[in-house]
Amino acid sequence: MSQDVATIRVTRYRPEKDSKPFFQEYKVPYRHDMVVLDALNYIKAEIDGSLTYRWSCRMGVCGSCGANIDGEPKLTCASFLHDFKGRTITIEPMTHFPVIKDLVVDMEDFMEKLVKIKPWIIRDKETPPEQGEYKQSAQELERYSQFSSCINCMLCYAACPIYGLNEKFLGPAATALAYRYIEDSRDQGKDVRFPIVHEMEGVWECTLVGECSVVCPKGVDPMLAIQKTKILGATNALKSLLMPRGGH
Amino acid sequence: MGDAKRYPELRRRLSYRWWTANRHYTMYMVREWTSLFVALYSLMFIYGLSLWATGSRADFLNFLKNPAIIGFSLIAFVFTMYHAATWFYLLGAVVPVKIGRSRTKPWQALVLNIILLIIISFLAIWLVVLR
Amino acid sequence: MKVETHKVARLHALLWGIFSLGGMIAAFLLPVMIYMTAIAYPFGLWPFSSPSGCLYCPTRDPSFLVTGHLLGALFIFVTIAGSLYHGIFRFQTTLTELGLLKYRRALEAVGYFIIFVGIIVLGYYLVAWYLNGTIA
Structure with missing residues (x-):
């Protein structure tokens, strides 16, 4: 299988250090069957262990991995990376909710x-x-x-x-x-x-x-x-x- | 649970330009602004009647023939039709009619209600003017 | 206190009911109303076309809508009052969505004032016509 590289821009907010959120960009190599949540997991495992987000089932059942992807509220586990081919994917915490850290909102x-x-x-x-x-x-x-x-x-x-x-x-x-x-x-x-x-x-x-x-x-x-x-x-x-x- | 929050949460305020964020929001805002024209036309008509009440019938009719009033009313007409179309569509989404075993889709409700609108319009003209 | 909030909720429900009825009226009756007053009449189109070449066509104008017969007056009242209520109620809500949420109570007060005065004035003219045979 061929590998592509996705450019992912994630909101970072570390309340102990930052007074304001900012974007951080990551390059993630991906296969055709990978979703945005896989990319976040890749970042956490391989690039930056401090990235914080919620997830559990990775199959659209638990409802914990929601985020705004390119401005639209979506489950990160149900959004394929190849749908964003050639574009930077912007991932922000879900709109309206107070943010605890990075992509984690207060429920x-x-x-x-x-x-x-x-x-x-x-x-x-x-x-x-x-x-x-x-x-x-x-x-x-x-x-x-x-x-x-x-x-x-x-x-x-x-x-x-x-x-x-x-x-x-x-x-x-x-x-x-x-x-x-x-x-x-x-x-x-x-x-x-x-x-x-x-x-x-x-x-x-x-x-x-x-x-x-x-x-x-x-x-x-x-x-x-x-x-x-x-x-x-x-x-x-x-x-x-x-x-x-x-x-x- | 119960423990004090150590760090401040990031509270974001919704910008009042939220309706520009995507096409659905923008179309929603256009839909809601049709209401301004619906209201203004109604007020305008009541004002026209008041010209009649304080003056004569001719004042009322001249008011209706005033180019500015015609111009505004034409815009109001377009917006009212847009209101009607969106209303019919939403009617189909909220109260679908059962035909046989299947339920009507919103676009079917739109078409059916536009036909109904035409029938009602002819009926209204016949009852109110022609009879 | 519980009863009070319940009463407020019930009032809200009734107002919403009138609002949606107004939406129905604005969707089904207002287009033909605007057509008659702003298109057919000033441009001389059916049903207000000039009677040349048509012996039986009555010469009528939109004043006939008001004073033609009771049904016409009723049509005007329902259409204009319903549309006014719907339009004002909805527009006032739209303004709260564009940054005026903190002035909501004031907007509501102004909105209901306009609706109230508009409907009273309209009703007065139509009743005056019914009692006097003329509009005032």
Whole structure:
């Protein structure tokens, strides 16, 4: 196999030394089947052991290796080096998040939001396992299954300018996951979850830029989830206005 | 967990020129600015009515024949059509209609809604002017 | 306090509902409205073409939209009020995305003021026409 050489420009930020981030350039020889994450691993192993970044599964499942590649939020393990042939590849930490070091961002805010929407099945009364599973038809599964594919890679947050402007915004992935449970026929936690997604900084902040759904590596459509949640919120509000005493 | 952060994190602020960063963002910004023309046309029409209220019907009609107003309205027309097209497309993305077993794609919704727009427009002219 | 935030959220939901209804109206009704007032009328095109050579064509102009019959007035009200609400609401949000986020409350206040006054004035003219047979 022939070997090419990629020029890679990586953001360096070493908080103990630098007050500002800067770019550092590396030359990485690569084969056709190598991805950006392989290049980072090559740099760390062969050129500069101080380069810091997150990764784990290197196969698009764990969601830890996200970065901005040439300005676009992507998984470094899913971006082939040969797609950038002849160009310098710029790798920056994911947009909007505070940077801890080099490509490592602070995920605290997202983790808090994730917990906030209660991403688990809520039942009025839990039945013991002996009584069997909570059953669901294929059609019922289809209503939410795409939203359960989220791997929490946060690329959608990096792509969302609304989150960049206002970090209180609940954001794409958390809302998509909330919607995943709202649409789940086994879940009975609507009364708990609706107030969370429908609060001021919840879905109403979204102005349908749509980039979240473009960058998602797992084919989740958070934009759709947010709009559906808005429609549910508006119809519920209208119902409670017309029938203040009526049922739910 | 729980331990104090030793070093400061790098906080980056989003530039207000973020919408120039890629083509999607730019198209989004163009889409959102159509709303200015939608609003301005509406205000302009209300102003035209106020000319009628304080003057005469002819004042209102002359206002509509003012070249500057025609020029602005034509621009507003283009932007409104752009708003309509993007709205139809997003409608298809957010509330796809089920036809048989398959769901409509956004571009199909765009085409179907443009046909609907033409029908509604003729219907409106017929109901409001011709009848 | 919990009830309060819930009420605010509900108000927000309703306002968003009106906003999307306005978007529907602006998409489906505003184009034909602008066509009639700014293209057909000043350029003498259908349905406001001059009646020469057409014995049965009525001579009409956009004032007929307002005072022709109740349906016309209703069409004007729905189209203009819906578009105004949608346009102002959305543009005000766009400004917050271009660096005015910290003035959000002020922008909202100005936006809703314009919407409120615009719709009241529009409604007043149309009701005045309905009651008096003329617009004021």
